[in-house]
Amino acid sequence: MEMNSNQTSPVLTDPAPVNNSRLSTYSGLLPYPQAGAAFPSGKYVKIPRKKPGKLDDVRSNGWLDAMKSSSPPRKKLIKDFTVEITSDDTDAAHRSWMLKYPSALHSFNQITDYAKNKKIAMFLDYDGTLSPIVDDPDRALMSNDMRSAVRNVAKYFPTAIISGRSRDKVYELVGLAELHYAGSHGMDIMGPVNHLAADDHSNNCIIRSTDQLGKEVNLFQPAREFIPMIDEVFRTLVENTKGIQGSKVENHKFCASVHYRNVDEKIWPTIAQLVHDILKSYPRLRLTHGRKVLEVRPMIDWNKGKAVEFLLDSLGLSKSDDVLPIYIGDDKTDEDAFKVLREKCGGYGILVSPVPKETNAFYSLKDPSEVMKFLESLVRWKSKQEED
Ligand SMILES: O=P(O)(O)OC[C@H]1O[C@H](O[C@H]2O[C@H](CO)[C@@H](O)[C@H](O)[C@H]2O)[C@H](O)[C@@H](O)[C@@H]1O
Numbered sequence: 001m002e003m004n005s006n007q008t009s010p011v012l013t014d015p016a017p018v019n020n021s022r023l024s025t026y027s028g029l030l031p032y033p034q035a036g037a038a039f040p041s042g043k044y045v046k047i048p049r050k051k052p053g054k055l056d057d058v059r060s061n062g063w064l065d066a067m068k069s070s071s072p073p074r075k076k077l078i079k080d081f082t083v084e085i086t087s088d089d090t091d092a093a094h095r096s097w098m099l100k101y102p103s104a105l106h107s108f109n110q111i112t113d114y115a116k117n118k119k120i121a122m123f124l125d126y127d128g129t130l131s132p133i134v135d136d137p138d139r140a141l142m143s144n145d146m147r148s149a150v151r152n153v154a155k156y157f158p159t160a161i162i163s164g165r166s167r168d169k170v171y172e173l174v175g176l177a178e179l180h181y182a183g184s185h186g187m188d189i190m191g192p193v194n195h196l197a198a199d200d201h202s203n204n205c206i207i208r209s210t211d212q213l214g215k216e217v218n219l220f221q222p223a224r225e226f227i228p229m230i231d232e233v234f235r236t237l238v239e240n241t242k243g244i245q246g247s248k249v250e251n252h253k254f255c256a257s258v259h260y261r262n263v264d265e266k267i268w269p270t271i272a273q274l275v276h277d278i279l280k281s282y283p284r285l286r287l288t289h290g291r292k293v294l295e296v297r298p299m300i301d302w303n304k305g306k307a308v309e310f311l312l313d314s315l316g317l318s319k320s321d322d323v324l325p326i327y328i329g330d331d332k333t334d335e336d337a338f339k340v341l342r343e344k345c346g347g348y349g350i351l352v353s354p355v356p357k358e359t360n361a362f363y364s365l366k367d368p369s370e371v372m373k374f375l376e377s378l379v380r381w382k383s384k385q386e387e388d
Helices: 020-025 056-060 063-069 074-081 087-100 108-115 144-156 167-174 195-200 224-241 265-279 304-314 332-345 368-387
Strands: 119-124 159-162 180-183 188-192 206-210 216-220 248-251 256-259 285-290 293-298 323-329 348-352 363-365
Touching: 056 063, 056 265, 063 265, 063 285, 108 368, 119 144, 119 304, 119 368, 144 159, 144 368, 159 167, 159 304, 167 180, 167 188, 180 304, 188 304, 224 248, 224 256, 224 265, 224 285, 224 293, 265 285, 265 293, 285 332, 304 323, 304 332, 323 332, 332 348, 348 368, 363 368
Parallel strands: 119 159, 119 323, 159 180, 323 348, 348 363
Antiparallel strands: 180 188, 188 216, 206 216, 248 256, 256 293, 285 293
């Protein structure tokens, strides 16, 4: 067992798999073109550092539009939602959106009425949900009050953090040993051991391990074979973005992020084309858009929604009607989880957004401070229920 440097942490660095042959047979890979595949032949394609040439690709494939609309200023979103921009229309658009996705705080009684005889399972995104969005990803810290609110929620309900960040990083930021963690958009899950769930979920991707306290845990890493490829792409991205002021590249082990929040908007086409050029050599990787971030990830059929299903299974909560999963998140990648809750699990997605957005969630909250109020209200409600 390999522990990370924090000795009290239950989050393990990846131990050697029990049986390597079990890892290579995961069947969730999406179809991908074979020609020119750079991996896993053992010979990596070297992407020369060069200035991107024409910027036609990213103009025509929609990347630029997606970049502009990711985390847009209030005015732009309202414009997308209505036709004209006047403050009356803005208010009206917001009101009609709130009718469709009511505040989870205003609808609290309705939610708890439904939850009365059910077991709540709580899923929480990190950035923009538990911590406010800030310019520097390394400074996206969670307040101590928020940490207490999450700690208290976990006393009453099984609770998991599902983040785009690496599992180690998000654990370091949250710092609560009593939670379950899924990093890299659900591609790196540390959860409880459940043999039946393991069988259901291609147990060839599951690595048995123990935490420091000796408790058995399962690591589920369906994209494990991509680790060297992601590392290589990360290094190429770092090298090729060196000259772009304000850009930042993160390695999340199973995916890599290229931030452009602090890059001059005039340079966005260049950064997009550069990522596009690199991806051409990696047909088994794909791009997704987050909040002012381009995310490079393996082309496998796995996302935050699948991670929620996996965790519900592992917790023994997937096959009963008396479970109410609640997922709170703010980003496009959280939509996969909202969709699973809406369509398969009979749960509630709660979108964190101060402005109208199309979503698969049922309810909304304005910002992390409202998330905290909602979590505290749930704890008060549950503790009162237990007293009665
Ligand atoms: O799934 P999440 O936990 O929400 O993680 C998604 C991404 O969050 C981080 O980036 C975002 O938050 C930063 C800090 O507020 C902000 O600077 C950035 O513009 C946002 O995109 C994280 O750095 C990414 O790697 C995650 O994928």
